Amino acid sequence: MAVKEENTYEEKKSLSFVEQIVEQDLAEGKNGGRIQTRFPPEPNGYLHIGHAKAICMDFGVAEKYHGVCNLRFDDTNPSKEKNEYVENILNDIRWLGFQWGNIYYASEYFQKLWDFAVWMIERGDAYIDEQTSEQIAAQKGTPTTPGTPSPYRDRPVEENLRLFKLMNDPATPEGAMVLRAKLDMSNPNMHFRDPIIYRIIHTAHHRTGTTWNAYPMYDFAHGQSDYFEGVTHSICTLEFVPHRPLYDKLIDFLKEMNGETENIHDFRPRQIEFNRLNLTYTVMSKRKLHTLVDEHLVAGWDDPRMPTLCGMRRRGYSPESIRGFIDSIGYTKFDALNDMALLEASVREDLNKRACRVSAVINPVKLVITNYPEGQTEEMSCVNNPENEADGTHTITFSRNLWIEKEDFMEDAPKKFFRMTPGQEVRLKSAYIVKCTGCTKDAEGNIIEIQAEYDPDSKSGMDGANRKVKGTLHWLSADHCTKAEVRIYDRLFSVENPSADDRDFRELLNKDSIQVRRECYIENYAADKKPGEYLQFQRIGYFMADPDSTAEMPVYNKTVGLKDTWAKQNK
Ligand code: ATP
Numbered sequence: 001m002a003v004k005e006e007n008t009y010e011e012k013k014s015l016s017f018v019e020q021i022v023e024q025d026l027a028e029g030k031n032g033g034r035i036q037t038r039f040p041p042e043p044n045g046y047l048h049i050g051h052a053k054a055i056c057m058d059f060g061v062a063e064k065y066h067g068v069c070n071l072r073f074d075d076t077n078p079s080k081e082k083n084e085y086v087e088n089i090l091n092d093i094r095w096l097g098f099q100w101g102n103i104y105y106a107s108e109y110f111q112k113l114w115d116f117a118v119w120m121i122e123r124g125d126a127y128i129d130e131q132t133s134e135q136i137a138a139q140k141g142t143p144t145t146p147g148t149p150s151p152y153r154d155r156p157v158e159e160n161l162r163l164f165k166l167m168n169d170p171a172t173p174e175g176a177m178v179l180r181a182k183l184d185m186s187n188p189n190m191h192f193r194d195p196i197i198y199r200i201i202h203t204a205h206h207r208t209g210t211t212w213n214a215y216p217m218y219d220f221a222h223g224q225s226d227y228f229e230g231v232t233h234s235i236c237t238l239e240f241v242p243h244r245p246l247y248d249k250l251i252d253f254l255k256e257m258n259g260e261t262e263n264i265h266d267f268r269p270r271q272i273e274f275n276r277l278n279l280t281y282t283v284m285s286k287r288k289l290h291t292l293v294d295e296h297l298v299a300g301w302d303d304p305r306m307p308t309l310c311g312m313r314r315r316g317y318s319p320e321s322i323r324g325f326i327d328s329i330g331y332t333k334f335d336a337l338n339d340m341a342l343l344e345a346s347v348r349e350d351l352n353k354r355a356c357r358v359s360a361v362i363n364p365v366k367l368v369i370t371n372y373p374e375g376q377t378e379e380m381s382c383v384n385n386p387e388n389e390a391d392g393t394h395t396i397t398f399s400r401n402l403w404i405e406k407e408d409f410m411e412d413a414p415k416k417f418f419r420m421t422p423g424q425e426v427r428l429k430s431a432y433i434v435k436c437t438g439c440t441k442d443a444e445g446n447i448i449e450i451q452a453e454y455d456p457d458s459k460s461g462m463d464g465a466n467r468k469v470k471g472t473l474h475w476l477s478a479d480h481c482t483k484a485e486v487r488i489y490d491r492l493f494s495v496e497n498p499s500a501d502d503r504d505f506r507e508l509l510n511k512d513s514i515q516v517r518r519e520c521y522i523e524n525y526a527a528d529k530k531p532g533e534y535l536q537f538q539r540i541g542y543f544m545a546d547p548d549s550t551a552e553m554p555v556y557n558k559t560v561g562l563k564d565t566w567a568k569q570n571k
């Protein structure tokens, strides 16, 4: 009996606090046992990994409790929104592996929201304020001192209705007036001090064109949209905690307008907040990401150094690795900074399972096997993925003239150097054991060629081939490989938490966040790989072909190294 109780407790503990709330609501029979969530992006930029955290929650809860998650574009500010963003948001959500129920746009509710605002005005619960935003802000008071009522607060209803119509007239200048809810200028919650609910914007809207000139503010659109759609759990991030009482208050108004009586079985959307995802060495604010793109500080939204989903996709992160990372950090009620190294560990763990192992030499030096006949070649068999036999094998050509990595040779090597040095044997991966016999240098003393002899009886897979050699090196046949460009990335920012730094964030960029190597070689088999195919350059790291590749020059992005070298550097 005791054991059983413990198990039940364990099960409960593994639920996120959001899931606990949802289960409680289900147990109480709220909303008729229905679960409906939404993911509400504003189409004013590209999705980043922070959004992925919200997506995993919104879609995850709906999936788990057999509900539905819809997409709602929160498109109430035409000055910043574009269809380009809508398209990319859809693409990124699909890539992450989620399927929405319906696609809604807050702009579809502009008429309903207008009617709701008119109802508020008619009841004396909203008024037109002709003060400037500065004047209104100056009257707000502080959390401990009440605000000052606007001189327009007690306008007659008829005048408010006339002016509200005027707000939607293209001739009325932006900023001339706003509509405010008449709530409570001394409420300790600042959001109750007659919040602005409508403003004038003259930019054409990407969906409704020039039909509207008056647009609802976030607080007068978000909860209302939740209500119109039948959202049961409106899950968002912690900065909306202070908005929740206003969210509930405006839902009360809506229910009253619709003549709904309060009853536990009535439909009522419930806002729940969790902590945002913040990552070290990057920024997540859309405004800052826009600046990086607009000022060409990165190559675009999908620059592989960006925290955007399209950037991570291009860099070679798998959707599974992103979901795995989000799962591992969990959901809490406290904001924190998550370590980028944890995300990279998740990427490594996932790519280990799916990446095709290939050979590439990114800092090449010639190696000549002097006792291997000129012109002779052999096809060596390579396992595509030791983690998954079903991935099969491919072959790589061996010959007399090879490329190896410069770092894999040392003329005067210390004892523990198990790579290539005169007199020492090493294995060339999937091929033979070779013994280094010397090297050739140019006038400046740079090593331009290394020589070695191979043992014909040591071919991989042959009987007795496995005598003890400590090092195994990757290599390429110089006449049977493809020249390639390799882009190696480092942290985008040089400080751990750029958002908490007083300096301009542009000054905090890591000046060495990209290194481009154009003298690299890759085996022909890998040169055919396309963006989207996960590769491991053996002994180096995970890589992915970049869309910048041409027939003459394939380009690869380094996704992540095989080990966390960053952690070592910082010790
Ligand atoms: P903006 O600065 O434009 O408001 P935003 O990052 O809030 O940017 P939205 O498009 O409004 O962008 O966000 C859509 C949803 O994603 C919201 O529910 C928001 O709470 C959530 N979200 C945004 N950033 C994060 C983050 N870093 N971690 C978790 N959720 C996030």
Ligand code: MG
Pocket: 042
């Ligand atoms: Mg937002």
